[in-house]
Amino acid sequence: MTTHFIGVDIGGTNIVCGLLDERLNLLRKTKKPTGAANGADYVLNLIASMIDELLAREQLTRTDLGAVGMGNPGFIDPVRGISLSSANLKWENVPVSEKLGALLGGIPVFIDNDVRMYTYGEAAAGAGRGYDHVMGITLGTGIAAAMINNGQLYYGSGFLAGELGHVPLDGESALCGCGMRGCLETIASATGIARIAREKLERGESSILAEWFPGERRNEITAADISRAYDEGDALAKEVLQFVGRHLAKGLAWAITLWSPDVIVIGGGAANAGERLLAPMRETLMPLILPMYRNRIVIKLAEMNDDAGVVGSAAFAKTRVSA
């Protein structure tokens, strides 16, 4: 009998559950709408049923499971297994590990926040594999970061370290979801990129985006559309990604200097811009960091995308039960 592991990636929209074998090969995945409006108990029951279904499909039972790992949006106490606060799920102090563990008949459940699980996955099996000091950053609806040293996640006081998206930048003033103004999240997130392009169009700057999204349709513009315009040689799109890259570099300069990662793995929707974003980012970054960092830092795009959270959660849980 071999032990298997479950990784769960829960977001405001969808839940993805994955079943992995002992060597952390992803055998099977399933995805369902979160239905967060139905409350935490509904969601946790749904996850338990998704897990049972995955097991049944592979002709396994709960006794074949070593542990369950779960990446959650918001603030988590990974030691007590509690979701302290999640704006996306509308959860406050939900004892996730205890409740889901009970629903699964006592299987150990380990949780952490989503960017930590994502980074854990990329470090274990993706772009961070083989490095001792891995920083992960997701540029999605928001921005978050995590740091892993020799397999250990960095937490700090209250497990609150890594909110790279939430330091106001000089000269910037867009209102951030956190209530402050000019945070990196207002600029280098997928939503930030779209906002900046939209504001340029509103000021009457010319761009192929104005043809693609006439009038009110400009509100439909996404970060992906800006990459598409960039590839058409659009000057506005190029300016947007240069502006975003320069600001991302300012945050990364502090992260490199304080954390000293070997590698930075960049994921999330906005990372699909790839070198269109990373090239101007590097150009600004290098003069902002000491030569000793400049000479060693590797900056890569994430490799696992949708699977990083699931695999990372399972790998995290495996480490916990093996410890």
Next chain:
Amino acid sequence: MTTHFIGVDIGGTNIVCGLLDERLNLLRKTKKPTGAANGADYVLNLIASMIDELLAREQLTRTDLGAVGMGNPGFIDPVRGISLSSANLKWENVPVSEKLGALLGGIPVFIDNDVRMYTYGEAAAGAGRGYDHVMGITLGTGIAAAMINNGQLYYGSGFLAGELGHVPLDGESALCGCGMRGCLETIASATGIARIAREKLERGESSILAEWFPGERRNEITAADISRAYDEGDALAKEVLQFVGRHLAKGLAWAITLWSPDVIVIGGGAANAGERLLAPMRETLMPLILPMYRNRIVIKLAEMNDDAGVVGSAAFAKTRVSA
């Protein structure tokens, strides 16, 4: 027979050695000029003789020593016990632990950089005592920072984490010792504070400092003089410390957000400015950090000053031999 420990704090100018008992009470200290120009072997022999002298004065011998700890300027490999590079001592790849250990007949010697040992001392027995997550920062000739989580120093790749003094700030351009321009070290260090005041005087701004230090004597101005002028109600001195506090806040906002300390302990010569500097710093800092940090962060002046490095080094060494 009780075990004793030695802590050594070595700088470009002086060496301070301290003898501590098993409970890390500092029994006796001695201080000598480093004489770095004579080379590493001379300095290490000098330290060995200082240690023997301390032991003799307390009627102890080397067999009473459990370990020696040493805080060094520059870049250190604490695992191998090597001083990788020190501009102050003109050391390159000096195997300090091995050499000093041999001179002392095989007593284990543990080294790290000076700000880490300083922070370790303040965390063990000073302003950081009782906190799980302690950040230390020294505002001396230069600026450096260290982070301790549950007694463990944070290192990152190459042991290079924490160079808070070396990220260029927007709009600043003074040449830094590191070769970059506008680093926090050019502003919030003791030398930075004196420079900023001097430049204001050179531009003809009026200040009591111009009376105290007429003409070329203005080059003698130190950070302490600016505090003295501040206490006389001098507007220029107040502006300087406000300017410095505002910029220090920008660096600390990133450190708090990425590291999440419970407490920040501020030491070094420029910290003698106390609330003259910390009050404007706090005023700028609070709007730059998320409320969850704002509500929990404690910012304190260091308490042990000259002894932090010695006590920290001894405490660090004690932990290593006890591990």
